[in-house]
Amino acid sequence: MSDTSARTHAADGPEAGGELHERAARLDAADPLRGSRAHFVLDDTVYLDGNSLGALPRTVPGRVAEVVRREWGELRIRSWTESGWWTMPERVGDRIAPLIGAAPGQVVAGDSTSVNVLKAVVGAVRLADRERDEILVDATTFPTDGYIAASAARMTGRTLRPVEAAAVAREAGPRTAAVLVNHVDYRTGELHDLPGITAAVHAAGARVVWDLCHSAGALPVGLDAHGVDFAVGCTYKYLNGGPGAPAYLYVAAAHQGAFDSPLPGWNSHAEPFAMEAGYTPADGAVRGRVGTPDILSMAALEAALEVWDGVRVEEVRAKSLALTDFFLECVEACVPSGSVVCATPLPHGRRGSQIALRCADAAAVMAELIRRGVVGDFREPDVLRFGFTPLYTSFTDAWRAARELGAVLRAPA
Amino acid sequence: MSDTSARTHAADGPEAGGELHERAARLDAADPLRGSRAHFVLDDTVYLDGNSLGALPRTVPGRVAEVVRREWGELRIRSWTESGWWTMPERVGDRIAPLIGAAPGQVVAGDSTSVNVLKAVVGAVRLADRERDEILVDATTFPTDGYIAASAARMTGRTLRPVEAAAVAREAGPRTAAVLVNHVDYRTGELHDLPGITAAVHAAGARVVWDLCHSAGALPVGLDAHGVDFAVGCTYKYLNGGPGAPAYLYVAAAHQGAFDSPLPGWNSHAEPFAMEAGYTPADGAVRGRVGTPDILSMAALEAALEVWDGVRVEEVRAKSLALTDFFLECVEACVPSGSVVCATPLPHGRRGSQIALRCADAAAVMAELIRRGVVGDFREPDVLRFGFTPLYTSFTDAWRAARELGAVLRAPA
Incomplete structure (x- = not known):
């Protein structure tokens, strides 16, 4: 070699x-x-x-025990406010943010990576004109990304076209609404060219969604620096959040006002406790939330992220x-x-x-x-x-x- | 009174x-x-x-500590098989099943209620002919159900029509693709007529999705007995699963072969570890899975369900x-x-x-x-x-x- x-x-x-x-x-x-x-x-x-x-x-076992015994067991419902449960998705998102090169307020933790792929791809497609009728995905993608992108295509009336990652930059064109690419190939470990592909997709007038599952926590990602539109990732690999820990969604600040989620759950409402019949989306990263956050797993993740202090x-x-x-x-x-x-x-x-x-x-x-x-x-x-x-x-x-x-x-x- | x-x-x-x-x-x-x-x-x-x-x-604190310290901390990746993590969603689903009157193999735990509402409503609509162009929802629904049903309607090309729960039975008709009703109204505590509404929706040729958040664990539901098509519910209320614990999805056995999920994540693939580029859905309740299950929260829920033994x-x-x-x-x-x-x-x-x-x-x-x-x-x-x-x-x-x-x-x- x-x-x-x-x-x-x-x-x-x-x-x-x-x-x-x-x-x-x-x-x-x-x-x-x-x-x-x-x-x-x-x-x-x-x-x-x-x-x-x-x-x-x-850091994790003690924190999880505290959440179970004290916050759930003793404070019960009061913990939604007194233990800061309600704001945990955006708080944990802001802890992940510097690891992926994002300024605060653009990342929210919750749901699985697959669910976040749906939010991001549908969200990206909805920013495109109707005549942009295709979604590109890297052909060697982690399978779930391809399956969910196909579902996103079906539900937004687009066609999904798999292309080799190396070809994405030249294949993106006037018909492309959105592109979904894995930053690192899960099988070969190949690192794809995030800055170059992002720039090429933008030059074609489309938006890009990066899947950071196999890169976040292992290498610099630079989402803001490279003008990435959307990103998703899991937290149980290099971020050590635990088995099936909550994933995350990044929506660039520039797109947050127009982000139109396919999962407009009550946690993403501007006033969730007003219990309004009509949906008014919240501003900011919170718009990427859906249902009630999974507190035990989220607390484990939050504690796990402490190992990054000073790194x-x-x-x-x-x-x-x-x-x-x-x-x-x-x-x-x-x-x-x-x-x-x-x-x-x-x-x-x-x-x-x-x-x-x-x-x-x-x-x-x-x-x-x-x-x-x-x-x-x-x-x-x-x-x-x-x-x-x-x-x-x-x-x-x-x-x-x-x-x-x-x-x-x-x-x- | x-x-x-x-x-x-x-x-x-x-x-x-x-x-x-x-x-x-x-x-x-x-x-x-x-x-x-x-x-x-x-x-x-x-x-x-x-x-x-x-x-x-x-039952919960000790079980959660064991999952964190022993299964994650010591066995790590081996726990996906050796600690039974991989099959937890369907195993926990089968523990919930008797509480809602479901035979085994029809319930899967995971994701939030909102995400499961999307699966169930889109799944129900996709069983209907194209000319059935509306979805009914009870007008006083818990907000997230209405928001998600609107999203499901938008992504399947239908119209969402809110009607009073008491009027659902007579409003369901030849244009109705699916109906989403809360079993118990979250605000007033009113119990809606599950057998009667289900029968009326079926008589109209449509399918019904019941939200059991405020009934499961408090009263008999009888999903199988009343021929319910789909149901969803949370597990952190009467089922005591913990803050933001995984929700569940019921797909009646009769619909499982045709169930066409809007979230076809890799966990619902017939052979998830074959990592195939094409999606082939698994049979049974597993088809309702999406991404990697949230093990810490799921284990807490599984332990919490032990309080129902003999009840x-x-x-x-x-x-x-x-x-x-x-x-x-x-x-x-x-x-x-x-x-x-x-x-x-x-x-x-x-x-x-x-x-x-x-x-x-x-x-x-x-x-x-x-x-x-x-x-x-x-x-x-x-x-x-x-x-x-x-x-x-x-x-x-x-x-x-x-x-x-x-x-x-x-x-x-």
């Missing part, structure tokens, strides 16, 4: 492994984010599945790239030649925070890796996914994962 | 109060559900707001009616004549599990009641709501609430 790693690969044995192990230790010692690992509940497992479910932040996303990105570079080098050194093919682009500008390796019998290989204490995941048809979460993944983790992968692939079947 | 209570009212003083207090104690001692109260975290407050947020079941909804209904009858009698005895007007229908067949009293300065009156330890709520414009949750509300609670209300209304302004 590079000259250096090819040279190391020639020494495919204990010495190379030892040298890499020492380098891993030195890299860990010099890591400016090494202190963050202590904020998480971790054990001896090499956990490289934080791109699917982030580890438990130590700069740029630092996280630097470590992410160093980790994935080092992991690839270790794979070259430890894994039998030709047994895996890297599906993740090598240029830093096109790489997210995971490495996808294609190999034969990938499901069985991953099962054995997990048995050995290295947790990644398998994705159809032949992909081993290794996610690198810079707040708690160490260089030693990367080395151990590669070493075990080599052992599994060298073992007789 | 009745001859008996009118007689008591004549003795509006300490003796009447004392006699009622003694009767309350006797009724509590004879209450077959009196043991259920011990399953909840309660204090000296008279909590009559369980129709807004149910009290905390004692028959018919018993709950009998106690609910006895409680509201007794409360009205106490109000007659304790409250200055003419100071309140009952907005809840007196016939048992038309009464839910709350009493709504209209009075002057209702917001201030409720604030003072809360200060005195009697928690109900205020609804615009002049309604005091008192919810009776038979699993933990006692007859003594009802008496205390009426006595304090009398004291507040007799106090100089």
Whole structure:
């Protein structure tokens, strides 16, 4: 994969492994984010599945217990005001905002990513003239985005057209109402060109919705800086919000006044407790709310976001790239030649925070890796996914994962 | 309100109060559900707001802590299979099912009530011929139902027509695609005629969606017995699932094969982990799922539902009616004549599990009641709501609430 790693690969044995192990230790010692690992509940497992479910932040259990026992159990209904439950969606949204490059007042937490995709895509389409009769989606999108975009197209009288992400910029045209693109491909880990695609979609007179599930918390997104229109994302991967934690919706300030949600629930009403028969949408991010917010999960997420205090996303990105570079080098050194093919682009500008390796019998290989204490995941048809979460993944983790992968692939079947 | 209570009212003083207090104690001692109260975290407050947020079941804190610390913290991603997370929406749905008269396999938990209203109303409309061009909604519906029904109408090319609930049966006709009705009016506590309206809507060739937010867990619903098509409901009122707990969707078995959801998220795919670009809906209740389920809140709900083990909804209904009858009698005895007007229908067949009293300065009156330890709520414009949750509300609670209300209304302004 590079000259250096090819040279190391020639020494495919204990010495190379030892040298890499020492380098891993030195890299860990010099890591400016090494202190963050202590904020998480971790054990001896090499956990490289934080791109699917982030580890438990130590801030969470106590906070959840407090919400259950004190806020729900003792204060009950009073907590909607006294414990700040009612405003939690926009408050949590404002905590997520700096991680994705958004000024306050544009992000609201709640619902699942799929539900937010519907809000964003329908919202984007409704900003377009009627003659713009198509919605573009990246062809290798995470499936739910494609399914929901198809539903949005059907319900707004448009046609959905899948195109390769690399082709979106040139395919967007006068018939395009809206475009939905994943920032990082969930399978290959490829990072798509958010600034370039956004500019091209705008040049075509359309709006873009970015799905940040696999990028937020792993790399700078820069929503405001690049003039993104809408974005959605989950919070249970790099944001460590917990299983099925509330997702979020970003509506750029410039579009908030015209944002016309397909889910105008009472929580998005200008005066929700007036209980009016007619719908008058609230101003601001709150317009993206729908029903009663899910307080237990939202409180867990809010506590989980405390691990970001004082952390700069740029630092996280630097470590992410160093980790994935080092992991690839270790794979070259430890894994039998030709047994895996890297599906993740090598240029830093096109790489997210995971490495996808294609190999034969990938499901069985991953099962054995997990048995050995290295947790990644398998994705159809032949992909081993290794996610690198810079707040708690160490260089030693990367080395151990590669070493075990080599052992599994060298073992007789 | 009745001859008996009118007689008591004549003795509006300490003796009447004392006699009622003694009767309350006797009724509590004879209450077959009196043991259920011990399953909840309660204090000296008279909590009559369980129709807004149910009290905390004692089963919940330990279960939530286990999910956070063990299932998320230690098992992490493995819990999707090993801790049964993945199948939780349909498993919790099957626990709710008997409470609403549904056989297994027709209820799925997840999302908010508002989101489920969209699924159900669009789903119902899509079963209708194109010439059926209107959706009916009860005119005094909880606001979000009306807002979401309007959105469903807009996205399916229909017109929304609000009509009084009592008129739905005769207004449904050859142009009606679907009807959305609240089983119990959130403001007045009036119970609408589910069997009669369902039969009339069917006779008109349309489908009906029932919103059970204010009835499930308080009275028998009988979805299967009455041939209901779709239903939705929340779980944080009489089902005690916690603030913003996941809602649920019922799709009658007969419609499941044709159910065409406006939110076809990947969790409703026949093979979600095949990650197919094309959408093939799953069979059964699972088709009502959308995105990744919210595990922390869903686990709290699942634990909360344990308080229903061994409880028959018919018993709950009998106690609910006895409680509201007794409360009205106490109000007659304790409250200055003419100071309140009952907005809840007196016939048992038309009464839910709350009493709504209209009075002057209702917001201030409720604030003072809360200060005195009697928690109900205020609804615009002049309604005091008192919810009776038979699993933990006692007859003594009802008496205390009426006595304090009398004291507040007799106090100089």
